[in-house]
Structure formats: structure tokens, C-alpha cells
Amino acid sequence: MREAVSAKTVWRERKLAAAAAPKIRKFTASDLFLVAAGLIILFVAACAIVPQWIAPYAPTEMRTDSIMQAPSGAHLFGTDYFGRDIFSVVVYGSRDSLFIGFASVLVGGLLGGTIGALSGYAGGWIDTAIMRLNDVLMTIPGILLALAIAGALGPSLFNIVLAVAVSSVPGYARVMRAQVLSIKSRTFVKASVSIGASPLRVFWKHVLPNSLSPLLVMAAIGIGTSILTGSGLSFLGLGVLREVPDWGTLLSQGRGYLTAAWWICTFPGLAITAFVLSVNIIGDRLRDHFDPKKVTQR
Amino acid sequence: MLWMVTRRLVTSLLVIIGSLVLVFTILYVLPGDPTDNMVDPSMATPEVIANLRHQLGVDQPFHIQLLHYFGSILQGDFGKSLLNSDPVLPKIAESFPATLALTGASVLVSVTVGLLLGVLSAIHRNGAIDIIARVIGLFGISMPTFWSGILLILIFSITLGWFPAMGSDGWQTLVLPALALGTVGSGFIIRMVRNSMLEVISEQFIVTLRSKGLAERAVMYRHALRNALIPAVTMTGMLIGDMLAGTVVVETVFSRQGIGRIISDAIMAKDLPVVQGVILFSAIIYTLVNLLVDLSYTLIDPRVRRST
Numbered sequence: 001m002r003e004a005v006s007a008k009t010v011w012r013e014r015k016l017a018a019a020a021a022p023k024i025r026k027f028t029a030s031d032l033f034l035v036a037a038g039l040i041i042l043f044v045a046a047c048a049i050v051p052q053w054i055a056p057y058a059p060t061e062m063r064t065d066s067i068m069q070a071p072s073g074a075h076l077f078g079t080d081y082f083g084r085d086i087f088s089v090v091v092y093g094s095r096d097s098l099f100i101g102f103a104s105v106l107v108g109g110l111l112g113g114t115i116g117a118l119s120g121y122a123g124g125w126i127d128t129a130i131m132r133l134n135d136v137l138m139t140i141p142g143i144l145l146a147l148a149i150a151g152a153l154g155p156s157l158f159n160i161v162l163a164v165a166v167s168s169v170p171g172y173a174r175v176m177r178a179q180v181l182s183i184k185s186r187t188f189v190k191a192s193v194s195i196g197a198s199p200l201r202v203f204w205k206h207v208l209p210n211s212l213s214p215l216l217v218m219a220a221i222g223i224g225t226s227i228l229t230g231s232g233l234s235f236l237g238l239g240v241l242r243e244v245p246d247w248g249t250l251l252s253q254g255r256g257y258l259t260a261a262w263w264i265c266t267f268p269g270l271a272i273t274a275f276v277l278s279v280n281i282i283g284d285r286l287r288d289h290f291d292p293k294k295v296t297q298r
Numbered sequence: 299m300l301w302m303v304t305r306r307l308v309t310s311l312l313v314i315i316g317s318l319v320l321v322f323t324i325l326y327v328l329p330g331d332p333t334d335n336m337v338d339p340s341m342a343t344p345e346v347i348a349n350l351r352h353q354l355g356v357d358q359p360f361h362i363q364l365l366h367y368f369g370s371i372l373q374g375d376f377g378k379s380l381l382n383s384d385p386v387l388p389k390i391a392e393s394f395p396a397t398l399a400l401t402g403a404s405v406l407v408s409v410t411v412g413l414l415l416g417v418l419s420a421i422h423r424n425g426a427i428d429i430i431a432r433v434i435g436l437f438g439i440s441m442p443t444f445w446s447g448i449l450l451i452l453i454f455s456i457t458l459g460w461f462p463a464m465g466s467d468g469w470q471t472l473v474l475p476a477l478a479l480g481t482v483g484s485g486f487i488i489r490m491v492r493n494s495m496l497e498v499i500s501e502q503f504i505v506t507l508r509s510k511g512l513a514e515r516a517v518m519y520r521h522a523l524r525n526a527l528i529p530a531v532t533m534t535g536m537l538i539g540d541m542l543a544g545t546v547v548v549e550t551v552f553s554r555q556g557i558g559r560i561i562s563d564a565i566m567a568k569d570l571p572v573v574q575g576v577i578l579f580s581a582i583i584y585t586l587v588n589l590l591v592d593l594s595y596t597l598i599d600p601r602v603r604r605s606t
Contacts, residue, residue: 140580235547273440273445
């Protein structure tokens with residue numbers, strides 16, 4: 001995959017820089033953030049995969065003897081008006097929330113990446129047409145577009161994923177196109193064309209593998225944005241009414257009890273923030289890593 | 299100069315027309331019939347429904363409907379609400395000042411906090427201020443506004459009683475929503491300004507300025523900051539659009555009047571003309587803001603001014 005000239009040059013430059021730098025780098029605040037972020041993501045992933053190992057109660061268990069209790073040793077995040085243990089609901093709710101985040105990035109990234117790659121590689125009127133359409137799409141703020149689509153399709157998990165994915169397509173398309181355009185004009189690509197490689201082969205073997213990293217970095221950061229948009233839609237009432245609510249829906253359900261039970265709203269929101277924060281920290285580090293210009297700015 | 303302004307004006311106009319077609323197409327393609335919510339299918343006969351569809355014009359082919367829509371927009375008619383037949387545009391115009399006030403206040407918070415912390419963060423790189431500013435920036439872009447808004451209500455309305463938790467009358471009602479929305483924007487600006495300052499500081503001309511003995515303050519504030527500001531202006535322009543869209547959530551959290559509230563209510567009620575109208579209206583505002591931002595480059599960046 002990485003035998004291309006560009007990657008090799010970057011790698012060689014980095015090796016030179018590493019040789020010049022002192023051998024042991026100081027453990028900085030950024031490294032501390034990175035470790036904390038990794039641990040949070042691992043924990044949330046564990047919540048989504050094996051919630052029954054982590055949650056002390058079943059998320060649907062309603063206990064009339066413990067309604068609206070403040071956080072305590074028995075109920076870490078307190079209980080709600082049904083007597084459900086909020087901690088357990090948050091643990092189980094991570095499933096739908098993470099699904100919305102990951103699935104919409106996958107769909108949006110694939111769609112946007114394909115459109116951008118096609119546009120950049122084909123050039124000419126195809127490029128112009130796609131990019132004009134993209135510019136237009138970009139004038140409609142993402143959340144409004146997502147809101148309109150989710151609103152028209154009706155509340156369902158799949159529709160939220162679709163709405164969030166479509167609203168992220170223009171951004172991915174723009175980044176992918178820019179990268180493909182820049183790789184297309186590199187010498188090693190021209191060399192490949194000049195020895196008679198077919199356009200499809202040049203694209204598949206040289207342009208695509210060298211164009212992916214910005215898109216992947218953007219997708220990593222996009223997981224955070226998607227979870228924010230998705231939970232925003234849930235919060236506005238376009239969420240899925242399932243037995244175990246996702247974080248956004250849980251939070252919006254708790255809004256009515258704000259004066260009586262602050263914990264119902266506070267903890268699902270904390271879960272969203274902690275996860276998105278961790279994704280952003282890791283995404284930042286990835287971006288710095290792939291951007292040779294920014295290596296020194298950590 | 300004049301040529302560039304004209305060209306940008308024409309492009310903006312084309313983008314607005316494009317977004318009009320796009321908004322119309324998306325809502326046309328999506329399933330659901332406007333009559334679904336207007337009549338009870340079990341009560342109305344097919345003739346009644348067909349009649350209603352004819353009245354609304356939705357029995358016409360796509361291009362006729364589109365032309366029709368386009369024609370009425372040109373006449374300033376954004377359609378009528380399906381629920382109560384209120385015209386859409388006056389409704390938007392009535393609530394827009396409240397949204398504009400919220401957007402303006404949020405942008406003000408974003409730019410003030412963002413610039414201050416971003417610049418301090420870059421100047422005191424890796425110091426305590428830098429770490430605090432970066433943590434604030436990260437939280438800003440990671441907190442959902444509906445959560446930070448609720449936390450602000452919990453702390454400043456319910457516990458301390460300093461500001462009202464809802465409503466849209468008076469400046470007091472503006473403080474908490476603007477803080478909630480502004481935090482997001484300042485997060486973006488802190489990170490951007492820090493990065494672009496660090497990039498500028500590493501350039502050769504800064505070394506020159508330092509070596510000719512210019513005071514560090516002057517190097518930073520007169521030279522580095524001014525060069526780092528150009529991307530910050532672009533970002534602020536983009537931010538105005540994001541803040542405008544962000545009001546959808548924040549206006550709901552704080553039960554404020556505004557176009558964000560109108561659109562979220564309209565979506566719940568499947569009131570298509572209102573949804574179309576508000577999205578189109580936002581797209582127009584967004585395009586105009588971007589146009590202004592582009593033109594403002596010529597004022598702050600002499601390189602752009604000379605190249606045109």
C-alpha cells in the first residue's frame with residue numbers, strides 16, 4: 001500500500017527529524033490527555049459490547065421503592081421517575097448512541113469519499129457539476145439538513161443514521177477531491193500514466209491509497225460530530241422510542257424533571273461529552289501525525 | 299476590485315438559486331404527502347383528498363411545481379403553513395430578530411473568548427494558560443449545546459437564580475443561551491487561532507523582527523496576530539451560519555422564540571412549506587454572510603486587495 005514515493009519521502013524526513021530530536025521525549029500534558037481519552041473510549045466500547053458486565057441493574061428494571069433518588073453508592077447516577085437506575089440506562093444506551101456515530105460516519109464517509117474521488121479524478125465538467133452541487137449543499141447547515149431529512153422520514157434509528165450521514169457528505173467530498181487532485185499531479189502518478197497504465201489501475205493502485213489518510217482522519221473526528229448531531233436530533237424528539245433510550249433521548253426525557261432531579265439530565269450529557277471529547281483528542285493527534293506541517297506544534 | 303465584487307455577487311445568487319432547487323427536490327423526493335396531516339384518511343373520501351391535492355398544487359408534475367415555487371419566492375411568497383394557512387415569510391420575519399440577537403450575542407461570546415484564549419495559548423505555549431485554554435477549547439467543541447444549556451440553567455437559574463431559564467424578553471434571557479452556543483464557537487476559534495498563531499510565529503519574518511530588536515509584545519500583537527487573524531475571519535463567517543443553525547437546539551432548550559423553534563415545530567407537525575421556507579431563508583442568510591466575509595478580506599489583507 002505505502003510503497004509510493006510520497007509516503008517514502010515523508011517517512012524519510014520524519015526519520016531524520018527523529019534522529020535530530022532527543023531520544024526520550026518528555027511526557028507532556030497532551031500525552032496525559034491521550035491516555036485518558038483512550039481509556040474512556042475503551043470503557044464506552046466495553047459498555048456497548050458487554051453492558052451486562054458493567055451495569056448493576058437491568059436498564060428496564062423499574063423499582064417503585066426507589067423513584068427519583070439522588071446519586072448514591074447504590075445508584076451511582078441516581079434513579080429516574082420510573083425507578084430505573086440511570087447508570088445502567090446510560091451503559092446500555094451507549095449501544096444506540098455509538099451505532100449512530102459509527103454507522104453515519106461509515107455511510108457518509110464512503111458516499112462523500114466516492115463522490116469526491118470521482119469528481120477529483122475525472123475532472124472536467126463532471127468535477128464542475130459535482131462541486132457546484134456540493135457548494136450548494138454546504139450552504140445548508142448540517143443540522144438543518146439532517147433535521148429536515150429525519151423529520152420527513154420519521155423517527156427511526158436507520159433514518160437518523162441516514163440524515164446524519166447525508167449532512168456530512170459535502171465535507172468528506174470536498175476533502176477527498178482536494179487530496180485526489182493533489183496526488184493526481186504528482187510525478188509518480190504521471191510516470192505510471194506515461195508507461196501506459198490504465199486510468200482505473202492508476203487510480204486504484206496509486207491515487208486512492210495515497211489519498212485516503214486525510215479522509216480517515218476526518219472520519220475519526222467525524223465520529224464525535226456525528227454523535228453530537230445524532231443526539232441533537234434525538235433531543236429534539238426525532239429519536240427512536242425504544243425500551244432502552246439512547247443518550248440524547250434519555251436527556252430530553254429528563255428535561256421535565258430538571259428542578260426535582262438534576263441527575264437525570266446531567267449524566268447522559270456527561271457520557272456524550274466524555275466520549276466526544278475523547279474522540280476529538282485522538283482525532284487531533286491523528287491529524288497532527290498525518291500533517292507533516294503540524295508535527296512541531298503539539 | 300469591482301469585477302471581483304460582481305463575480306462574487308453572481309456566484310452567490312447562483313448558489314441561492316441552487317439551494318432553492320435542492321431544498322425543493324429533497325422535500326419532494328422524501329416520502330409523505332402534505333395531505334396526510336390535514337385530513338383524516340378514514341373520514342375523507344378519495345375525491346376530497348384529490349381536491350385538496352389539486353388546491354395545494356401537489357398533483358402537478360415536478361418541474362411545474364418547482365417553477366411555481368420559484369415564481370412565488372421571487373414575489374416574496376414563501377408559501378403558507380399547512381396547519382393554519384399563515385403565510386410563512388411574515389412568521390419568519392416576526393421571529394428572526396430574536397434569533398438574530400441570539401446569533402449575534404453567541405458570535406460575540408465566541409470571538410471575544412476565542413481570540414483572547416487562542417492568542418494567550420499560543421504565546422504561552424505549553425504553559426499553564428495554554429493547557430487551560432486547550433482544555434476549554436476541547437470542551438467547547440465536544441459538549442452538546444442541549445447539555446451545556448441545561449447545566450447553565452441548573453447552575454445559574456435554578457440554584458443561583460441569577461438569570462431566567464426561559465423566555466425571550468430582555469437581555470437577561472439572552473445571557474445563558476448565548477453562553478451555551480458561544481462556548482461551541484469559542485472552542486473552534488481558540489483552536490484555530492492557536493494553530494495559526496503558532497504557524498505564523500515559526501515563519502522567517504518573525505525571526506527577522508526579533509533579530510532587529512523589536513519588543514516581543516510588538517512582534518506578537520502587531521505582526522503575528524494580524525497575520526493569524528485572516529483565517530480567524532473566515533472561521534467567524536462560517537461560525538455565523540453554524541450559530542444560526544445551532545439556535546434550533548438552543549431555542550428549544552431555553553423555550554425562546556425564533557426561527558429555530560419554528561422549524562423544529564414545523565418538522566414535528568410535518569408542515570412542509572414552513573420547513574422549506576426556513577431552510578431557504580437560512581441558506582440565503584448564510585450565503586450573504588459568506589459574501590460579506592469574502593469581501594472583508596480585501597479590507598484586512600492587503601495581499602488580496604492588490605491581487606484583484
